[in-house]
Amino acid sequence: MKSSIMVIFGGSGDLTKRKLMPSLFNLFKKGRLTDDFKILAAGRTENNNETFRASINESLKLFLPNEEQNETQIERFLSIIFYHSMDPSNMNDYDSLKDKLWDIAGKKGDYLYYLATPPSLYEIIPLCLKSVGINTKNSRVIVEKPFGYDLESAKRVNSILKESFEENQIYRIDHFLGKETVQNILAFRFANGIFEPLWNRNYIERVEITAVENLGIGDRGRFYDSTGALRDMVQNHLIQLLALVAMEPPVAFNESEFRNEVVKVYKSLAPIKPEDIPSRVVRGQYIASERDGGRKIKGYREEKNVHPDSHTETFLALKLFVSNWRWDGVPFYIRTGKQMPTKVSEIVVYFRPTPHKLFSSRQECPEQNQLIIRIQPNEGAVLKFDIKVPGSGFDVKQVPMEFTYDKLGGLPSEDAYSKLIEDCMNGESVLFTRSDAVEASWAFFDPIIEMWKNSKNIPLYGYPAGTWGPLESNAIIEGGKNWTNPCKNLIDTDLYCEL
Numbered sequence: 001m002k003s004s005i006m007v008i009f010g011g012s013g014d015l016t017k018r019k020l021m022p023s024l025f026n027l028f029k030k031g032r033l034t035d036d037f038k039i040l041a042a043g044r045t046e047n048n049n050e051t052f053r054a055s056i057n058e059s060l061k062l063f064l065p066n067e068e069q070n071e072t073q074i075e076r077f078l079s080i081i082f083y084h085s086m087d088p089s090n091m092n093d094y095d096s097l098k099d100k101l102w103d104i105a106g107k108k109g110d111y112l113y114y115l116a117t118p119p120s121l122y123e124i125i126p127l128c129l130k131s132v133g134i135n136t137k138n139s140r141v142i143v144e145k146p147f148g149y150d151l152e153s154a155k156r157v158n159s160i161l162k163e164s165f166e167e168n169q170i171y172r173i174d175h176f177l178g179k180e181t182v183q184n185i186l187a188f189r190f191a192n193g194i195f196e197p198l199w200n201r202n203y204i205e206r207v208e209i210t211a212v213e214n215l216g217i218g219d220r221g222r223f224y225d226s227t228g229a230l231r232d233m234v235q236n237h238l239i240q241l242l243a244l245v246a247m248e249p250p251v252a253f254n255e256s257e258f259r260n261e262v263v264k265v266y267k268s269l270a271p272i273k274p275e276d277i278p279s280r281v282v283r284g285q286y287i288a289s290e291r292d293g294g295r296k297i298k299g300y301r302e303e304k305n306v307h308p309d310s311h312t313e314t315f316l317a318l319k320l321f322v323s324n325w326r327w328d329g330v331p332f333y334i335r336t337g338k339q340m341p342t343k344v345s346e347i348v349v350y351f352r353p354t355p356h357k358l359f360s361s362r363q364e365c366p367e368q369n370q371l372i373i374r375i376q377p378n379e380g381a382v383l384k385f386d387i388k389v390p391g392s393g394f395d396v397k398q399v400p401m402e403f404t405y406d407k408l409g410g411l412p413s414e415d416a417y418s419k420l421i422e423d424c425m426n427g428e429s430v431l432f433t434r435s436d437a438v439e440a441s442w443a444f445f446d447p448i449i450e451m452w453k454n455s456k457n458i459p460l461y462g463y464p465a466g467t468w469g470p471l472e473s474n475a476i477i478e479g480g481k482n483w484t485n486p487c488k489n490l491i492d493t494d495l496y497c498e499l
C-alpha cells in the first residue's frame, strides 16, 4: 500500500528544508505521490500552517534549482503541507498528534514517519507512536543517519524500533545509496564481464575512497559538534561505498541477497588493533585561513554552536583491510573532510604495476593503471592506461579513456532523497540499511571511538580551511605514496585543475 501521508519529526530542521521538502516537491510535480498525499511536519518550533508554509516557500527558492521553480506548482505543493507544534520527546504530546493525523489523513493507517531528529529521539519516538496506537501495520518509518552514536546505542535503537514496527516497516536511510552513480558501481562491476576477473588482491594494489566538501558546517554546529566526521560520513556513507566496491556478486538483486553481501563485507573488516589506531586513523579539524583570493574562513572552533575547545574531527582518513579471500592484504583508504579545496566524491582503484618495465616512460607518467569511479560532480568513470607516445623512441604515456553522464544527456534531475522516499512509499527496501548491517558497521568503528574518548594522546591535527587536510594523512598510505587529490573535473585535468 502506497503511503498517503508523511509525518516528519524534525519538521522545522535543516534536513527538512534542504533535502526533504525539495525532494517531495520533485515527486509531487511529477505526479508520483498519491492524489490525496499530505505532509505533516512536527517540531518544537512554534509555527502554524501559514507561517510554516511561508518558511518552506522561502527554502524551496533557495534549494530548488532555478529551472524547477514554478510558482503555481509550488503554491499547490504548499497547500498539502501542515504543521504541528509539539515536543517529540514528550509522550503527552502524542494524543494531539494522533488527532491531527486522523484529521488530515484519516484512519487508513498508511502513514510514513520520517525521523529527522537527533538520534537520541530515535529511542523515544517509536514508543510514543505505539503508546497512542499509530504504529499501524501499514505504516513505515524512515530513520536518518547517524543511526545511534555507537554499537550499544544502535542496538538499543534497533530493539526499540522493533517493539513498535516489524523489520520490513523500518527504512534506515543512507542517501548515498540513492545516488545514480553509487548504484552504478553495481552495474559497472556486475554487468560487465571484463572487470570482475581483475577485481581482487591479485590485480588490485589499493583502493582510495574520497568524499570531501569545500564548505564548513554552516548552521549545523550543535548537531555536528556532537557527531563529527566518523559518525556523520564514515560509519555510513563511506563504508557503504566500500561495501559496494568490495562485495561479492549477490545471487540476485533483491533486498535479502544484496543486503546479505553488504553485511558480509562489514563483518570481514579486519578490526584495527588499539596500538595501530594512531598510525592508521588520522583525524583533523579545520582552522581559520584565507581562500579564493583573500576570503576569510572561520576555523571550526569559531563556528556557531561549536565548543571553543572542541575536539570534534572535521576530517578523517583511515586505512582498512577486508579480510577475505578476495581482498586479503589490499589496503582500502577512506577520507572525508569539511572545508577542503573542492566538493568531490570518487573511488580510485589502483591496479598493480606491470611486473617488468619494458619501456621508458615520461617522468610524470604513473606506472599503474587506474580506474576512477566519479560519484559527483562531473559524474562518470575513467580508465587510465599507457600508450606509446608517437614518434621515434619508445616512450609511453598514461592517457584516460572516459565516460561521463553528459554523453547520456546527463543524470535525471531526481535527487537521492526523492528516489529513496519513493522506494520507501512503494515498500521497496533494497537500498536501505538492515539492522545487522548498522550493527556490524558500528562494531568495527567502536574501538576507534573508544580510543579517542579514553586516550588523551591521540592527536587531532589542525589543517587550514581550503587545504587537503593534515599532511599526516599521507603517512597512512603504504609505499611512500600520496592520496590522489581530485579536481572538480574528471578529465582534462592535466593542464589545469579546477577546484
Ligand code: BG6
Residues within 6 Å of the ligand: 213, 232, 233, 345
Ligand atoms: C550528509 C552529512 O549525510 O551528507 C553532511 O550529514 C554532508 O554533513 C552530506 O554534507 C554530503 O552529502 P552530498 O550528497 O551533498 O555529498
